[in-house]
Amino acid sequence: xxxILVGPPGAGKGTxxxxxxxxxxVAHISTGDILRANVKAGTELGxxxxxxxxxxxxxxxxxxxxxxxxxxxxxxxxxxxxxxxxPRTVPQAEALASLLAEMGIKLDGVxxxxxxxxxxxxxLCGRRVCKKCGRIFHVSFKPSAxxxxxxxxxxxxxxxxDDREEVIRQRLAVYHDQTAPLVDYYGKSGLLLRIDxxxxxxxxxxxxxxxxxxxx
Numbered sequence: 349x350x351x352i353l354v355g356p357p358g359a360g361k362g363t364x365x366x367x368x369x370x371x372x373x374v375a376h377i378s379t380g381d382i383l384r385a386n387v388k389a390g391t392e393l394g395x396x397x398x399x400x401x402x403x404x405x406x407x408x409x410x411x412x413x414x415x416x417x418x419x420x421x422x423x424x425x426x427x428x429x430x431x432x433x434x435p436r437t438v439p440q441a442e443a444l445a446s447l448l449a450e451m452g453i454k455l456d457g458v459x460x461x462x463x464x465x466x467x468x469x470x471x472l473c474g475r476r477v478c479k480k481c482g483r484i485f486h487v488s489f490k491p492s493a494x495x496x497x498x499x500x501x502x503x504x505x506x507x508x509x510d511d512r513e514e515v516i517r518q519r520l521a522v523y524h525d526q527t528a529p530l531v532d533y534y535g536k537s538g539l540l541l542r543i544d545x546x547x548x549x550x551x552x553x554x555x556x557x558x559x560x561x562x563x564x
Contacts, residue, residue, distance in 0.1 A: 349374050349428040349560065350453060352435070354530065355461030356523045357516065358468035359545045360552065364461065365430050367553050374428035382415045383407065393418075413443045420451060428456075438529050457563055458534040459556055461545035465520050472516050476505040 349372050353361045369376045386394030387401075393414050397407045412434065420429065435441040448455065474487040476496075480503025485492045493499040509515065534540040541559045545552055 349430075350456050351429075351560070352431040352455065352458045352534075353461065354458060354527060354534075355545060356463060356465070356468050356527075357519050358471045359461035359463045361432055361461055364459075364552060364556065365432050368430055368556070371553075372428065374430060375422070375424040376430050376432060377416075377419055377425075377434075379412060379433040382419050383412075386415050409437075409440050409443055412440070413447055416444070417447055417451070420447075420453065435530065436526050438533050441530055441533050455539055457541045457560055458539045459559075460531060460534075460540055460542045461552070462542050463545040465517075467546050468520060469513060469516055472511045473507075473513050475507065475511050477508060478503040478505055480504070 349368070351368075353365060355361050365376045368374065383394075383397055383401075387398050388394070393411055396411050397415075400407045400411075416434065419425070431444075435444050470488070471486075474489065476485045476487060476492070477483070478485075478498035478501065481498060481501045483498055483500055484490075485498075485505060492505060494502065496505050497503065498505060510519075531540065541556075541563075543552055543555050543559070547555075
């Protein structure tokens with residue numbers, strides 16, 4: 349299984365990736381993880397990336413693609429992989445396509461976890477995190493039995509800054525600006541598989557599996 353996960357913040361990409369990794373034993377590759385790994389290891393690409401990050405600038409696509417080349421060559425990718433958070437733009441998708449062709453790797457599909465903005469806002473605005481143990485609750489879907497305190501450790505629950513509505517809507521605006529062209533790009537290639545991510549998590553995974561099986 350070699351797939352790309354695409355979707356807005358709050359669509360459940362991380363949750364679905366965890367389920368797929370647990371079931372199929374494939375590698376979960378995120379841009380953030382490979383950036384941190386290269387910076388920590390002090391690789392040439394990591395040093396380049398750090399110079400941009402320290403300056404508050406975006407890491408150039410060629411640096412990210414170079415890191416991706418190394419990551420895809422690692423042994424845990426032999427069973428397959430999930431790309432999460434990359435590509436984000438059409439130029440990145442084109443660079444990835446060239447890299448995969450060079451490495452002789454064929455994608456099985458690009459999974460779009462589709463969910464409307466208001467559902468995303470409801471999901472993320474309602475999240476509460478325990479300051480003491482880090483457990484995550486939701487005011488509507490998974491409330492603590494102790495209200496504003498954690499029912500595991502009695503720690504105080506709080507709303508993260510990036511879960512505030514104004515921040516979420518800004519993140520959604522950026523997503524739509526960057527990803528609409530990407531969805532068109534993969535749609536034209538015949539790789540795009542659109543999944544309704546507003547459904548329960550297990551149903552989403554079942555639909556992903558069914559769509560990939562039909563493509564096999």
